[in-house]
Each structure stands twice: as structure tokens, then as C-alpha cells.
Amino acid sequence: MFARGGKFIPKALSVAGLAGVGTLAVQHYNESRRQQILRNEVPQVSIVQKPNVTLPTREELLSKLQKTDQFDLLVIGGGASGTGCALDAATRGLNVACVEANDFASGTSSKSTKMAHGGVRYLEKAFFELSKAQLDLVIEALNERGHMLESAPHLCKVLPIMIPVYSYWQVPYFYAGCKMYDWFAGKQNLRSSYLLSKSSAAELAPMLDESKLKAGLVYHDGSFNDSRMNSTLALTAIEHGATVLNYMKVKQLIKDPATEKILGAVVENRETGEEISVKSKVVVNATGPYSDLILQMDRNKDGFPDPAPPQPDHVSIANEVAVNKPEMVVPSAGVHIILPSYYCPKTVGLLDVKTADGRVMFFLPWQGKVLAGTTDIPMKTVPQNPTASESDIQDILRELQHYIKFPVRREDVLSAWAGIRPLVMDPRKRKEKNGGGTEDLVRNHLIFTSDNGLITLAGGKWTTYREMAEQTIDTVVKQGGFHVKPCITKKLKLVGGENWDPNLSALLAQRYGLSEAMAIHLSNNYGTRAPLICELFEQDERNQLPVALGGKENVTVLHHVNFDSFRYPFTIGELLYSIHNEYARKATDFLMRRTRYAYLDAANSLSAVEGTVKVMGDELNWDAAKRQQEIEECTEFIKTFGV
Structure with a gap:
């Protein structure tokens, strides 16, 4: 998973150690070694440009x-x-x-469902309730969905979503609904929806029970990384x-x-x-x-x-x-869980159009895992740190079992969280x-x-x-009473989206000798700012290590290495970048929001807390008491994510 791994891993780990890392790391080593040989034999013309960006420091902003x-x-x-x-x-x-x-x-x-969408359920309500307000909401969101994908192409991607159909009478109903969804999107329509036969739907999603399937309807929405989109908005505002x-x-x-x-x-x-x-x-x-x-x-x-x-x-x-006692906000909790990738097709989401409580539920590929949710639980207060209850988690798992033909297990839940959905009055x-x-x-x-x-x-x-x-x-x-320029945000590219190219991951792999997984991770999360992290990899080989190994002085000693940390592409270099370029101030900022480590695998991310605190403490001059406080607070918080 690591940048220029062929150059670094042999110095850091013994042959026995490499075997312990597993197939993924060995594959990366071999791939990177081949790329090194090619770079030495064939002159390369660099297409990737390191952006010339200087953001104000936190002290300057203060x-x-x-x-x-x-x-x-x-x-x-x-x-x-x-x-x-x-x-x-x-x-x-x-x-x-x-x-x-x-x-x-x-x-x-x-804590959203990570979707840029118009809301298929709102469209259905608009017709059944003859509600122009609901229809206007759908049209507004469909229009803005297109702007999101255009302004941050590295963070927002088109995602096909399949509706499994289990009754023949539902086929024309869902088909008409999907086509109306396309039509109301107008020129912002992403791609046309289409009908799949039973066999094609089962081939696309083999985890579904084919004996119950009648057909599948596929429509398209957007999927995005919400917290990275948020920090990107902040950075873009600062740049302006x-x-x-x-x-x-x-x-x-x-x-x-x-x-x-x-x-x-x-x-x-x-x-x-x-x-x-x-x-x-x-x-x-x-x-x-x-x-x-x-x-x-x-x-x-x-x-x-x-x-x-x-x-x-x-x-x-x-x-x-x-x-x-909130008076304007009428809060409700929406719970999501993260599951291994085999619960959903890798390139297509699934939509449960009718759950036991009448809501729709999504099962979506996201960051190499499957995101499932959401619930809708009314609340009387607004909690400071909402959490997912065990009953909420079980509700989602039971709903998923209606579709999946292998056992849906609680131990497969890698992370679970709750967000407050603020309806307002x-x-x-x-x-x-x-x-x-x-x-x-x-x-x-x-x-x-x-x-x-x-x-x-x-x-x-x-x-x-x-x-x-x-x-x-x-x-x-x-x-x-201000005299201002017109609004330009419809056409504005956010940080990392400027001059973005869909081949960026390939260009990064060629220029910096990255593994495919690392190149995709950096291009999809940082866009054209990714070379800044790659430069950190080249400046110091230790920056290529997993963040869990932060502060480890001697990684040649095998018992010091947590091989589980090699499963995720979150490195010391990425942490340094987030501190100096994205205003990360706490361990939770990095593990939960600049990266999605704790959202993707809460238990595994706990192993990275001490390494993260060590690196951040060194960079931000924390004393021993502050470091211990950060370790305890971050650990306690991550443990509320379904661990």
C-alpha cells in the first residue's frame, strides 16, 4: 500500500517480516520494483505538477x-x-x-449517507401527495447534484444504484419512477436509467437471492466524501x-x-x-x-x-x-454502519425501497467498504456526541438480511455512528x-x-x-447594504479540483512509483494537491509508513510492527500534510475527518491513535500531559463508533 515501497520495505523489514505483511504489501513491493527499473531505463516526462500553494498558518489567521x-x-x-x-x-x-x-x-x-442526490423518495411523495414543494425540492437537489460533481470531481463520483425488484407489477412502477427522476434532472442528468433482467441483476449483485428476484432497475446519483468535501470548502474559502x-x-x-x-x-x-x-x-x-x-x-x-x-x-x-429543549430544530437521529465490501457490488449501490418502518435504505460501496443506512429516530434533545445504539445497528442488519443470501453477522460491522438530521420549524x-x-x-x-x-x-x-x-x-x-460581485460558486472549482484529470491516479503512479491502491487513494481524496503528499514521501522514506507506526524508532524489530496497519493507506506523510495544509489540530481530526480511518474500521483505527498523537505532538510541540490527554480522548471517542 505504500509509496515507493520497493525502495523502503527491504530496509525496514526482513524477508520474514514481508511475509507477515501479507500479499498486498508483497504485491506492492514487486510492482514498485518493476516501476523503478522502468524509470531507470526509459526517460520519463513528468505530467504531474506540484501545486504552488501557500496557505496562511493558523497563527496568521488568528x-x-x-x-x-x-x-x-x-x-x-x-x-x-x-x-x-x-x-x-x-x-x-x-x-x-x-x-x-x-x-x-x-x-x-x-455523518451523512455520502450521497449527492435529488431524493427518489421525495419524488414519490411529490406525486402521491400532489406536493409542488416536494417536487421543487427534488428538482433543486438534482440541479445542485450536478454542481457538486463539477466543482469537486476528485471527491464526487457518479454511482449507479440498483433497485432489486421482487414483484412483476413493480417493474413498470419503478421504471417510470427512474425515468421521471432522469427527466426532472434535465441537462444535469448524469446517465440514463435502465432495466436489467433477472439474470443480469443477479450477475451484477451475486450476493442477492436470485430465487426471489424478478428484475433490477438501475439509476444514477452521486457519491462523495462528506468530511473531506467540508474541509475542502474551508480551504477554498481561505484561499479566497x-x-x-x-x-x-x-x-x-x-x-x-x-x-x-x-x-x-x-x-x-x-x-x-x-x-x-x-x-x-x-x-x-x-x-x-x-x-x-x-x-x-x-x-x-x-x-x-x-x-x-x-x-x-x-x-x-x-x-x-x-x-x-430545541425550539427551531426538530432533531432525529440517522444511523449508518460500515460493512466489508462483499455485502454489495463494488461499483453499484443497492436501494431498499421499503423498509419495515417505511423508509428507504441504501447499501452503497464507499471507500472500499459498504455503507448501510439510514434510520430515522425522533429525539427530544440534541446530544453533543450522538451514538448508534445496538438496536439501531440490528435494525439495519435485519433489513439487509432480507436481500443477502449469506448470513449477515454483527461481527462484520466495522463501524457505526449516528448523525442528527435537523428538520426545522x-x-x-x-x-x-x-x-x-x-x-x-x-x-x-x-x-x-x-x-x-x-x-x-x-x-x-x-x-x-x-x-x-x-x-x-x-x-x-x-x-x-453591501455592493458585491455576482455569485460564482456554480462554476468554481474547489481545492484539488483545479485542472483535475480522470487519469490522475495513473499519472501519480508513474511519476512517484506509487502502488495502484495508494495512487487511487491520494487522487480521490486530494485531487491535484496529491503531489504535495508524494513529495513528503520522497523527502523522507519514513513518511511512507502507516500512521500507526508513527514514532517507532526501529521498525526492523518485527514485534514493533502492527501488520494490521498495512491494510489501510493512511500514512505519516498524509498526517503531516493534514497538519500543515488542512489545519488538523487533534488526533480525531485526522483519524475521523481528514481521513475516514475510524469510520471505515473503528477497531483497527484504535491501533493508530498513539502513532498519530506522537507525530502530531512532535509537530505541534505538545507536552507529555497533552499527548496523554489526546490519546485518552481519541480512544474514548472512537470506541463510541460501534466498537
């Missing part, structure tokens, strides 16, 4: 946050909506600050002049003493405890499920949130409550109707401006983040 007398816009929240707003505003010429209390995509934005910072928590809204109009916020640097007063002409609340916390600050004269209810000392990380309607009902829920997004001038963006879904941001910044421009 300095700008402190020294700027007044920003045009302060965005609270660094998820998809918040970073999308920061990017849109910055490219229009506004001076923007965006602060996130934790890490980019640390909440809902990293925005001041975007993670681990900066809003403690208080600054208000005009006379009018209570919002003038900015007091922000705490969570790494140092230092507080900074950030003045801004307009403030946007883009905190997703936690929108009510900022709305409490807006409502209270002193700008502080409501006092948090007391919690017992024994409350675990999985049970901490962030919002006790317009606070004005809730107030007018003394509470309101579920019929008043907004199924897409809501942009709400309070009496004090706070603009709140809530609801919606990942696929429509760009349009949500555009509409929000339109509101900001109107409220602030």
Missing part, C-alpha cells in the same frame, strides 16, 4: 481575527452550510470570518481571503446596549482559552442541529445562552446534551400557533432573520449546500 476592527460577515459554524457561506461571501468580495467550535465537519456534515478557524467557540453575542442589535461575538480559542471580540456588520448562524444555542444568545439581553441543565458526573461522552409559526405541529416542519432549508438582525440558516441537506449558501449571502448582502 492574528487577522484579532486585528480586524470589523468584518463584513461573521459566520458561526464550520459545517457544510457555514463553510459554504464563507466561500460564497469571500468570492463576492466580502471580508469574512468563519468560526467553528470543534473541527470542520465534526457534527452532522461528516476568508478567515476560517476551527476550535473557536462562540461564548457570547455582542449586542448594542440600546437596540440589542447583533454587533459580533466573543470567541474563545479552545486551545489557549484566550477570548477574542470579533466585530461584524452581519452575523450568520449556521450551526445546524445546534442552531437553538445561538438563537438563545440572540434572545437573551446579555448575549449568553440559557443556563445548561445540571448533568450527573457519570454522564459519558455519548450522553452529553448540547441543546436540552419556522420560529414565527411556532410562536403564532403556540407550539406548532409536525405539519409546519420545513422539509428543505430555512433562512430566518431575527428582530436583532441574526440570520439563521438551518435544515436542508448536503446536496443543496451551495444554493443554501447563495441564498443566505443574498440575504446578508441585502441586510448589510
Whole structure:
């Protein structure tokens, strides 16, 4: 799995050690050795260009946050909506600050179904309920799906999805639905849907029970890496002049003493405890499920949130409550699990159109594994760290067993997590109707401006983040009286997508002698920024090692090597890149969001915690106490992912 492995592995491991690594590493060694010989004999012309990029350091961004007398816009929240707003505003010429209390995509934005889609179930509802609002939502999302694939071609890919059909009467029904889905996408349609015979469907998905199959319908949507998309939005906004910072928590809204109009916020640097007063002409609340916390600050004269209810000392990380009585957000938990790749075709997803509770459920190939979900469990509070319950995991496994002809085992669950799906209710309607009902829920997004001038963006879904941001910044421009350039995000390439070529993985393999698996991993996650990581591989052979071996001084001693770590392509070089180029500040940032290691295999990722902390500690000058704290916190958090 490692870059230039033929050059490094013989120095690091004995022949016996190579045998222990397994077939994959040996195959990589042989392949890389052949590539080395070819490079020595045949002159190579490099096509891959190392990008000339210099991003401001975190210290420089902090300095700008402190020294700027007044920003045009302060965005609270660094998820998809918040970073999308920061990017849109910055490219229009506004001076923007965006602060996130934790890490980019640390909440809902990293826990989606990883699909850029219009929503086939919404289309069905639109026709059965004769709902123009539902239809508009589908058309909007289908249009934005195309923009996602265009703006980040390295992170977003077209994914065929098959609907297994088990009754003959469903064939024309599903076929018509898929064709309508294509038609409403218009010029943004990805590829035409098509019908498969029973035998063809069984050949495509041999894990399905052929005796029950009648046919298969295949349509197309997009699949993407959500947390990497989120950090990419943050980086792109920074490149366009925005001041975007993670681990900066809003403690208080600054208000005009006379009018209570919002003038900015007091922000705490969570790494140092230092507080900074950030003045801004307009403030946007883009905190997703936690929108009510900022709305409490807006409502209270002193700008502080409501006092948090007391919690017992024994409350675990999985049970901490962030919002006790949400008023705008109507939260529900969506649970996903990760399974080995043999539960689904490697290039085609599966859609269960009717689960026991009436929802649809997806089984999708993702990052070399299978992602299954999602559930929909109503909640009365918004937890700080939602987790998947065992009953939720079992529900998904039972649903999958209806289709799979071999045993579906609990021990095959590599990771499980829960995300908060924030349906929202317009606070004005809730107030007018003394509470309101579920019929008043907004199924897409809501942009709400309070009496004090706070603009709140809530609801919606990942696929429509760009349009949500555009509409929000339109509101900001109107409220602030700004004269700006037009919105350009429909055509804007995100970081890593500039000059992207579908042959990038091949070019990386040729230029840097990477294995096919490593080349694909880097090109699909970093796009045209991948050469920056490859350069780190060439600068120091140790950067090619798995991150689990970070800090190991003598890897020639076989008992020091965790051979399980060779199963995944996450290296010390990639970690160094994330620290210095993507603002990773904690071990969880790297293991869960810059890479998806813990999402793909929670138990295996635990073996990489100490190595990750060792490398980060050396780079960020952590003392021994800080390193131990990071190891304990990261380990505890990963263990909530179904381990």
C-alpha cells in the first residue's frame, strides 16, 4: 500500500517480516520494483505538477481575527452550510470570518449517507401527495447534484444504484419512477436509467437471492466524501481571503446596549482559552442541529445562552446534551454502519425501497467498504456526541438480511455512528400557533432573520449546500447594504479540483512509483494537491509508513510492527500534510475527518491513535500531559463508533 515501497520495505523489514505483511504489501513491493527499473531505463516526462500553494498558518489567521476592527460577515459554524457561506461571501468580495467550535465537519456534515442526490423518495411523495414543494425540492437537489460533481470531481463520483425488484407489477412502477427522476434532472442528468433482467441483476449483485428476484432497475446519483468535501470548502474559502478557524467557540453575542442589535461575538480559542471580540456588520448562524444555542444568545439581553441543565458526573461522552429543549430544530437521529465490501457490488449501490418502518435504505460501496443506512429516530434533545445504539445497528442488519443470501453477522460491522438530521420549524409559526405541529416542519432549508438582525440558516441537506449558501449571502448582502460581485460558486472549482484529470491516479503512479491502491487513494481524496503528499514521501522514506507506526524508532524489530496497519493507506506523510495544509489540530481530526480511518474500521483505527498523537505532538510541540490527554480522548471517542 505504500509509496515507493520497493525502495523502503527491504530496509525496514526482513524477508520474514514481508511475509507477515501479507500479499498486498508483497504485491506492492514487486510492482514498485518493476516501476523503478522502468524509470531507470526509459526517460520519463513528468505530467504531474506540484501545486504552488501557500496557505496562511493558523497563527496568521488568528492574528487577522484579532486585528480586524470589523468584518463584513461573521459566520458561526464550520459545517457544510457555514463553510459554504464563507466561500460564497469571500468570492463576492466580502471580508469574512468563519468560526467553528470543534473541527470542520465534526457534527452532522461528516455523518451523512455520502450521497449527492435529488431524493427518489421525495419524488414519490411529490406525486402521491400532489406536493409542488416536494417536487421543487427534488428538482433543486438534482440541479445542485450536478454542481457538486463539477466543482469537486476528485471527491464526487457518479454511482449507479440498483433497485432489486421482487414483484412483476413493480417493474413498470419503478421504471417510470427512474425515468421521471432522469427527466426532472434535465441537462444535469448524469446517465440514463435502465432495466436489467433477472439474470443480469443477479450477475451484477451475486450476493442477492436470485430465487426471489424478478428484475433490477438501475439509476444514477452521486457519491462523495462528506468530511473531506467540508474541509475542502474551508480551504477554498481561505484561499479566497476568508478567515476560517476551527476550535473557536462562540461564548457570547455582542449586542448594542440600546437596540440589542447583533454587533459580533466573543470567541474563545479552545486551545489557549484566550477570548477574542470579533466585530461584524452581519452575523450568520449556521450551526445546524445546534442552531437553538445561538438563537438563545440572540434572545437573551446579555448575549449568553440559557443556563445548561445540571448533568450527573457519570454522564459519558455519548450522553452529553448540547441543546436540552430545541425550539427551531426538530432533531432525529440517522444511523449508518460500515460493512466489508462483499455485502454489495463494488461499483453499484443497492436501494431498499421499503423498509419495515417505511423508509428507504441504501447499501452503497464507499471507500472500499459498504455503507448501510439510514434510520430515522425522533429525539427530544440534541446530544453533543450522538451514538448508534445496538438496536439501531440490528435494525439495519435485519433489513439487509432480507436481500443477502449469506448470513449477515454483527461481527462484520466495522463501524457505526449516528448523525442528527435537523428538520426545522419556522420560529414565527411556532410562536403564532403556540407550539406548532409536525405539519409546519420545513422539509428543505430555512433562512430566518431575527428582530436583532441574526440570520439563521438551518435544515436542508448536503446536496443543496451551495444554493443554501447563495441564498443566505443574498440575504446578508441585502441586510448589510453591501455592493458585491455576482455569485460564482456554480462554476468554481474547489481545492484539488483545479485542472483535475480522470487519469490522475495513473499519472501519480508513474511519476512517484506509487502502488495502484495508494495512487487511487491520494487522487480521490486530494485531487491535484496529491503531489504535495508524494513529495513528503520522497523527502523522507519514513513518511511512507502507516500512521500507526508513527514514532517507532526501529521498525526492523518485527514485534514493533502492527501488520494490521498495512491494510489501510493512511500514512505519516498524509498526517503531516493534514497538519500543515488542512489545519488538523487533534488526533480525531485526522483519524475521523481528514481521513475516514475510524469510520471505515473503528477497531483497527484504535491501533493508530498513539502513532498519530506522537507525530502530531512532535509537530505541534505538545507536552507529555497533552499527548496523554489526546490519546485518552481519541480512544474514548472512537470506541463510541460501534466498537
